Amino acid sequence: MRIFTLICSLLLIALGAAGHYGWGVEGEGPRTLVSAIPGGFGLLMLIGLIVSFLLRRTGMQIALLAALGGGFSGLGRLTPSYLEETLDWQSHPMNLIVAMAAICLLYLVVTLVCAVLPKRSRKKSQPAAAEEEPESIPC
C-alpha cells in the first residue's frame, strides 16, 4: 500500500509541475499556483506516507484525505465545464485535471477496497506476510 501511495503521490506532483510549468508556459492557461493544485495533493499524500512510518494510521489517513480532496476537487473542477458543455479533451489543463481526479479516485477506491476486505480472508491468503509485517495495512 505504501508503494502504491508513493507512486500516486509522485504522479500527482508530476502533474502539478506540468500544470504550473507546462501549460502556463505554453500559454494554455494562467501560470498561477492554482495550476499546481495536483502537486499540492501529491505532496500531501507524500507527507502522509512519510508520517505513516512513524504514525501508521495517521499517515495513511492523511494520504487518504489528500486523495479524497484531490478526487472530489477534480470532479468539482470538471462538473461546471461538463454542464456548460465546454469540456475540451484536447487541452492539456483538462487532461491533467482528469488525470488528477482519476489517480485520486483510484487511490481512494483501492484503499477502501483494502479496508473493507474481510481480514480473515486476507489472513488465509497471506498468513506469512501478515506475520512478517504486522504493522502494515492490508494490500
Add this chain to the structure above:
Amino acid sequence: MEEKPAEPEVREEAAVLADQPDGAPSSLGGSQIKKRPLWLWAVVVFLKVIFLTPFYLLIALVAFGGGVGWHYFEASAALDLSEVERLEVGALVRDLHGREIGRAGTMSRLLITREDIPPHFVDALIAAEDQRFFLHPGFDPVGSVRAAWANYRAEAIREGASTLTQQLARDVYKLEGKDADRKLSEIAAAVRIEDRYTKDEILVHYLNRIYFGSGFYGLGSAARGFFGKTPQQLTIDEAAMLCGLIPSPSRYSPLVSEELARENRDQTLRRMRQAGKLTSTQLDTLLATGTIVAKSREHLIDRGQVNYLLARVERELRASLETRPVPITSLDGLVVETSIDLALQQRAAKAIDRHLKEVAKKAAAAGAPTDDLEAAFVMMENRTGRLVVSVGSRDFYKSEYDRAIEMTRPPGSAFFPFVYAAAFETGAFKPDSPVFDAPFDNREMGLGSIGGILGEWSTENPANRWDGHIAASDALRYSKNSPTARLGLQVGLGPVRELVAAAGIQSPLEDAPGSLLGNSEVTLTELTLAYTVFPNGGTHAHSPGMIREVRDASGKLISPPLELKPDPAMSGATASAVSACLTATSGGVTQSGKSGTTPAFTDAWYFGFDDEYTWGTWVGRDSFTPLFPLAFGSEFAKPLAAAIVAERTSTSPAVPVAASEKP
C-alpha cells in the same frame, strides 16, 4: 505482534480507518480481540459511522466545492481587470438641429477621486452595504451567513450578501441574473479585483459607477442631482440617504418616493450606530431631521428628458450594433445623429406637466384621485417613421417606465378608423354608406362600460344622443360606437386584424368582438405608426426609431440603411377616404385626427397627422382606473396634442435626410 483470526462473534471492523491511538497496540490483535464483547464492537462501529462518515463526506463536499471554485477562478483569469477603471466615454448624441443631447453609454457621470469622498460617507456605505469591506478578500462568507440568517429570521430578503467588490465586478463585467453561475463568476472576479486594486481604489471605482436612481450614475452626479452639492459637502443624513438608495435605486430615489428614501436613510443611520460610527444622541438628532432634496421642476424636466433620450438612444444603438456582421460592443467615439428635436421634446414634457395639473384639478372636482395621472406623447416623421418627439412619462426622475413604447392599453374609439378602412377595402361600403346608430348592448361586444346598471351602455357623448341612420363618414367622424360595432361585425374581425397587422401593429388583436371597438391593447408608438398609413396613402412608415445615422470615430458611416418600404396596408383610395373622414376645418385651420376613449374612461387618446408628421397622445392612470366619468379623449388628450404641436414653430426644420438614404 501476532494477529490472529477474529472470533466469529467479534467481526473485524475495517481497521484502516481506525480509531485507535497512534502507536498503540492494535485492539484487533492478540488476545484483546477475543476479549472484546460484541456490544463494545457494535458501539465502536456505531461511533465510526456517526462521526467518521460525516467527516469524510464533509471533506468530499468541501473538496468538490473547492473544485467548482477552481473552475470559476480559472475562468475569471480571462477577465481584463483594467476594465474596472475604464469608464466608457460613450457615443456623442445630437438632435436634428445638431445640438448635443449628451453621451449615450456614460450616463453623464461626474467622476470623483478618493479625496472627494468624505469619511462619513464611507462609514455610511460600509454600514449599509458591506460591513466587512476592509477585512474580506472580495467575498465575505461571514457576511453571507449573517445575511442568510437575517433574511431567514425576517422571512424576506432584507440583506444582500454581495460585497462592494462583487457589486463592482457585476457592473464592470455585466454579470446579470441571479443563478449560481453568475454568483460564482462574480465572486471569482471580485477576488481578482481585490488582488489587483487597493480597497480605496475599489471604493472610488465603485462610487463612480453605481446607479443612484433617477438617472444619476456615480456619486458625483447623484450628490449634484439630489442635493445640488459636491460629495465633500454632503452631510451625514444625505450620505445615509444616498447609501440607502443603492439596493433599489429606481424605487428608493427621493424623487420617486420620499417616504421610502427616508426609511432607507434611517435604516442606514441605525446601522451606522450599530457599527459605532454614530452616538445615540447623533442618531436621535439625525432621525428627527428631514433630508431636503433639491428640486426644481423645470430643471428636473429638462434633465429628465435628456437622460430619458440618452437611455433610449443607447438601447436602440446597442440593438442596432449587435446585429452587425461584426458586432460593436463599445459606444466609445461613435457620433449619433438623431431625429429628435430636443427643444420640442422638452417643451412637450413641460406641456404634459402643465396639462396634467389641469386634469388633476378636474379630477379633484369630480372626486377622483389625482396622484397617479400620467401622459405620453409621440411624434414621428411620416416618410421614415423617425421620432421627432417621444415623451414616455410626466417626469422621468419619478418614473422611468416608458409609456410611449412599453405600455399597452386599449385604444378604444381611436381604433375605429381601421374598422372603417377594412370596411371600405371590401368594396361593400363607402364613406356615404348608411350605418345605424341606435342603442347597442355592449355585452354583445364583450365590453364593460359605466352606462346602465350592468354597464351595458356606452356613453356615446355627454348628451347620449342616437342619430339613427347616418353616413359611415359621420359615424367615424363623431366616433359612434353602435354603428361601428354593427359595421365591424358585418366586416368580421379577420379582415380588420389583417389590416392593422399590415399597418404596423404588432400587439396581437384579441379574438373577441370587443377588439373591433378597440378593446385589444396596443402601445402608443405602434398605433401612431399605424396612423401614418393615412397620410402615406396606405403604407405605414418604417419602424419607429430615433437614430438617423451613426458614424464611428473615423467618421465612417456605420448605420444601416432604412429597411425596405413596407407593403401597403390598404389602397390609396381607402387611405384618402378615411383621411377625409378624419379631417375637419375649424376657424380656417384644417386638422386631421381622431380621439379615442375607452368605455370605462380609463384611457384618453388622440392621434393627429399632417403631410409631414403623425403624432399620438395618451392620458390616463398607471393604476388602470378611470380618469373620471366623461373624461373623453377629445377633451383630455386632443388639447394636449394641440398644445405640443403648436410648440413646433414654423421655423423648425424637417428631419434631415440621412446619409445612408442619399443616392
